[in-house]
Amino acid sequence: MKKLILPLLLLLGMSLRSTVSQGQERPSDYFSWQQLPVLPDAWGFAGAFAGVSNNALLVAGGANFPDGGAPWNGGVKQWHDQVWVLEKADGQWKQAGKLPMALGYGVSATWRDALVCVGGSNKDGHTTKAFLLRYTNGQVQTESLPDLPVANANACGAIDGDVLYIAGGTAAPADTTADKYGWSIDLSQPAASRRWQTLPPFPGPARMLAVAGIQQHQFYLFSGVHTYTLPGDATIHRRFLTDAWRYEPGKGWHSIASLPHSVAAAPTPAFATGQSQLQIFGGDDGRYFDQAGQLKEQHPGFSNQVLGYNTITDSWAVTGQMPVQKAADSVTNPNGSTWAPVTTPTVVWQGKLVIPGGEVRPATRTPRVLTATPTQPGSAFRLTDWLVVGLYFLLVIGISVAVTRNMQSTTSDFFLGGGKIPWWAAGLSIFGSKLSALTFIAIPAKAYATDWVYFLNNMMIVVVAPLIVYFYLPYFRKLKLTSVYEYLAIRFSPGVKLLGSLTFLVFQISRLGIVIYLPALVLSAVTGVNIIICIVATSAITTAYSASGGIEAVIWTEVMQVGVLLGGALLSLVFISRSLDGGFGQVFTEAAANGKFRLAMLQWDITQPVLWVIFVGGFLTQLVTYSSDQVVVQRYLTTSTEKEARQSIYTNALLVIPASLIFFLVGTALWVYFRHHPAELNPHGNTDDVFPWYISQQLPSGLAGLVIAGLFAATMSTISSSMNAIATVVTTDFYPLFRPTADDRQRFVFARRITVLLGVLGCGIALYLVSLHNTSIWDQYLKIIGLFGGCLAGMFLAGIFFPKVNARGIIIGFTISAVSLYFVQRYSSINFFLYPAVAVVICVVTGYFASLTGSNLKREL
Template sequence: MTFLLRSLCTLLGLLAIVGPAAAAEALQWSTLPALPDKHGFAAPFAGVSGDALIVAGGANFPDGYPWDGGKKVFHDRIFVLNAPDGSWQVSATRLPAPVGYGVSVTLPARNSVLCIGGNDATGAHADVFEIVQTGGKVSLRRELPPLPSPATMACGALLGNVVYVAGGENGGTTHRRFLRLDVSAKAPAWEELPWPEGAPGRMLAVAGAREGKFYMFSGCDLGSLHPDRRTYLQDAWAFTPGTKTWKRLADLPHQAAAAPSPALAVGAAHLLVLGGSNRPFVEAQHAARPALDGAGVEHPGFPNAILAYHVLTDTWMTCGEVPRPAPVTTPTVEWRKRTIVPTGEIHPGIRSPQILAGVAKPVGKDFGVWNWLVVAAYLGGMVWVGAYFSRREQSTDNFFRGGQRIPWWAAGLSIFATMLSSITFMAIPAKSYTSDASWYIGQLTILVVVPLVVFFYLPYYRRLNVTSAYEYLEQRFNLATRLVASLSFILFHVGRTAVVIYLPALALEQVSSIDVMTSILLIGVICIIYTVMGGIEAVIWTDAVQAIVLMGGALLCLWLVFSRVDGGVMAVWQTAQTDAKLFQSLTADLSIRPDTTSWVVIVVAFFFNSIVPYTSGQDVVQRYVTTPTENAARRSLWLTMWLAVFCSAVFFALGVALYAFYKDRPELLDPGLVNNDGILPFFIMQQIPVGLAGFVIAAIFAAAQSTISSSLNSVATAYVTDFHARVVRPGNPDRANLQVARIIVVVVGVAGVVLACVMARSDIQSMFDVFNSLIGLTAGPLGGLFALGIFNPRANGRGALLGALLGFLAVAGVYFSKAPVFGPLYALIGFVTCFVTGSLLSGLFPRDVAKRA
């Protein structure tokens, strides 16, 4: 025993000191056809119109180097590239005047490249015009107002349909000016916004746009601090349009003036700044060639390090390099899933016609044989359980209720695992990682929900000895109510199955080279096999194993994160306090907007999200009737309640700990991580040794499969009990019904797999938010029906059915109108609408219609 304890301690110690991964390269670079001008240009306009890449204007020295007396020449030509492998065309249309150093923004809604300001040899411009390509022809459009005053070398970016422009220079003075233009307005006009307090004016800054915020990085000031030279800036700022406020961010690791702008939004939460110039570099070049002011053919080229800013943790890291020679004073353009850096200045006075194209480098790591062996052992074990119990699944009572011989603790673990799912395992840590742990207070509503179920709902289910929860609705109301409720449950769980198949597939894709479609098929097919063989007994016993594996994996991850943050648990706590990652954001208002921080709204919304599945979900209610006695069912619910309270805390803590870990070590973040829901599997493959990583990935599979198998079996139970045996084939032999149940498991499982494949190709940022909206949309009125039957003795079948219909319509109306409502409130809307209108409408019908189950 002593030897085993020492071995375990040694293993845990080794896990805590496993070496970190190196910072990842953010982009993979290639080149497109060079511009048909041997000199290239500095500071052209560039963007996309008519699905073609457009580069226009700019400046160069065509007659010789500036130190040899060459003069800067501004241009008005427009170049068009219709395909990445095509050739450049020079348009017959010209710019209104030769110009460069302006801001250019692609406007997808207007199919144009918006060109703002700039300068020529005589000074700065205030002109604003659009370049438009339609039908292969280029034209200019002058429908938008000019700048309030001339400006050049500003930076700008697009948020929605609003163009933001910051800084700039005119007549040797840098601007402290921030403007925006809503191009979708009926009468667009420039609006002046506040400049960040204490920030110097600047030119040659780098703009950025991400998650509804405008960013401004670095730049140069021509103020009074150094009247004989530029002041290179290292600060960073973020502007929130809704509040019109700026926030000072962490400074850049070094100055990056004149870097291509705007910064690239890559992955789930990074902005990349590509190269740029800085004061130490400029001074070193000046010292090397003072007679040429640092220029000359011996100039090594501008710094090419790529800086990555992580918008969640407010941290910077270096992640690769721009291919040399690295350009400055040029825009960036997103075109056909590539980031284009067209032409630009590569040495002082020297341009290049090169067109760089970068694509985000995917996160990928070989899963490894040992990890696969662990996952295979787990999956094989689940199939074995199904085969083991298949020997006694010879009746629908065994297939649906396990012969009522399930121990209370196994039923409790099964309920817990069913409600947990991969949504909890991955999306709750992602939620607290990206925002905070405030939603944990919503999980505590289980402390109210379970007593309600134990004392008010459970006695009905046990006394009536139901197989399907919806049998109660027929005895209390009528057959139509039963069938409508059962059908809504079935449809919801087909969708839910798709969601929880998709999430572990995402986890696997994030950490290995296996395609998400392959993963979906693997997870879905294994689950279908053991569910169709072993019935509810296989489902419950695999749930029990999966609950243990799942929590073991979560606790292992949490311990590893704590052990790898300098300062351990206390350092995580300090970061959580300093960065408001706990409950600091909670307020006492009653706002129901999507980003509400009202603790009242969160608690109420999550109460209804919890009470719906615990009172009206066949997948949960079915567990209540698998135990030998009602007392055993009660004990299973008490176990579920305390497990939910503890384990939810673990998952929210895990997300906060991951935030603290990556804030402490930002170089370990990978800009290629395309979805924040993948942060946990990313950590697993990056930080957990081979073999144990397989165990934690198996835990993610376990979280998914416990929910999937429950959905498959409960949908089969609902269909056979409520439809097939009751309406379609009443009196059908039990063995035939059992065969139908197995067929339904396969059909629903395949449908869930297909929907998961569709979901994998859609843009869904947070599956936890989506799931909470979905459950309210389809299940809220269902919970209202059961509450109506239990708590309102005057309610009758026709009133209840109309109430449920109005509940569905109310939720659908809010959802499809895109009303700004907190997603988890959909369950409350459906539940309350059904209960209130069902109660009122029941009064319109004779009381003898009402029944009491």
């Protein structure tokens, strides 16, 4: 162990130097701006259609005033039908065809490999036409869509998967009022079956030139212009709107927070970033509208602010600025300057937001094509924070050294700590082993994004604990088990034991890389340390103390880690609350007024986390964990007596209550804080990033280090628990099959070696996931493997409570349960909380009846 300390400290030093050298470089805003080649027209276009087809950027149609002929100089608007294509960012625009007619100011969107064009106007008025443009073999092909129910232009729209939504606009150029209705169309339907569906009229004033958006499958409508006339006056007046609305399919329209100012005619749709943000670029706030006739070429242009809307906190913030650079001759030569355009679409192409052309001041277009690339801010982690984290790692190493000196070289000491672990330490260890870094992040994020409905799931351990104590624990203690799956061999057959052990191993080994990789993503983002260093450092230190000190080192480090974990979270809660004007009182009153403390949904919907689903699913989820998971059960067996084992179980159950309160309160407090400080929230972040983001950006130096040490603690606790449990099961259940004559010393050496191998394997899987840049395949894989958890619990439940269930029956029950749950998960909408219930019930019932209808398997199976 001593030989490992110096290289580990050197590794920490490298991490520290890496962080300090990166400093605190932060972008001026959350977007990096560049420009693509200018459009091939001297004056540019406004109201063009734009999208992506066959990985190429398409810009089609639009209108302008050629030769600088503004209306006040007698100029006439010219409409265009050319389709321009840019295949590469550093390439050149080329014409690839024409629209069916000259057209502009319609709705455009990218759908699969096509540009969708709907409505619009030209010199003949507004149109009902809709069509798809596909770029193939250097040419554009057109496919007709159903006509709109009525002619429409100056509307806004956005696409959600296959469904295109449109709202607002006007039916004719001379209309004195805009429209309040909208439509949707499912483009995935066969061409002959596509139909426009009329949406319910949106509340608020009728409008045109609004901004649309899609976030989490909901359609948003922002700002716009309301047109009207006064009695006896034919003049069309404009009111620039700031209201905003959200449409949820099947539930209708809902009012949301108003904008700080109007963003009429801003590039649309809004840019969706992260999991809860919509970004609006510029727009017309109406400040100079009434003066446009007098200002003419002296018009200063439109707003260049980037406004971000957070769908969770229902709040607005300025998240950046568009790159306005006006040259000295901007009045006479507007194309020589960069402006913030309006009346143009937004397109996502090659990971960038593209804003092609547009109107930069009344009657003036631009051929410039702006691009915005989302940028993440740098780490705000400081030297003091790293000193705190470094101290935490030294404590971990110190505990490991102390334990290793006193540990005997036996499997009893390595797997069970010699049966001398105090009940309170075992209880804290049970708690620490189940509170992973993902939980540390996910519980506050869940409370921040929703409410406290999941809180009751955690509380079900209080109900399950007495059942474990009075029905399961006596079996486990009396039989003097090391691997919990040895019980299955005693109760059923060796074959059943191997089935249970193998299921546990496949799940835990697969999970090991994930629980290293995902927290490392967060740690890397928060600290600024390269993710590979995070993975290697965490894996190396955890493997070192797990392999050298066995379960005793794991337990005592977990005791310390629980203190760091809860202490950091509690201090964060205090700091968040103190940063609000009203303190804790504001958190409780404001959150309560907005339903953030809701504990239960009182419906009977089997697809939602309603009260009975939480109770049933939470109860069986906890039963699965505390009755059949080697990681947990192994800790019952490290105490000297059954009485102390009972005390350890109750200690864990009671500790869950204050811990859950702390973490849920942290999430609720974060919601209140960011509701009042929306500009301090990362617009590109995912919901699960909210607590780490606050830690890195808002906590004072030192305290941030303590909380991140807590995140390291949660990560290392989960890793070490899994490695020791896997090593226990492999050594106890599988090693004797290949080395039946091995003595205890040989099994002890094997256990240490397998622990090191597991550390290397977990680190390798995590590094492989880094190279993939995508965990969705692994997520699906783990979801399938995770189906077996409930089936395992069913085996134990049947073994203890149903004496007639035999080996043959339980294997059949396990198999049918796993297959059935796979299809339930894949083809039904049942809430995931009920998966354990489905698995346990099918396993026990099927196993029981299969046992009654057949003979038992031989014990030699």
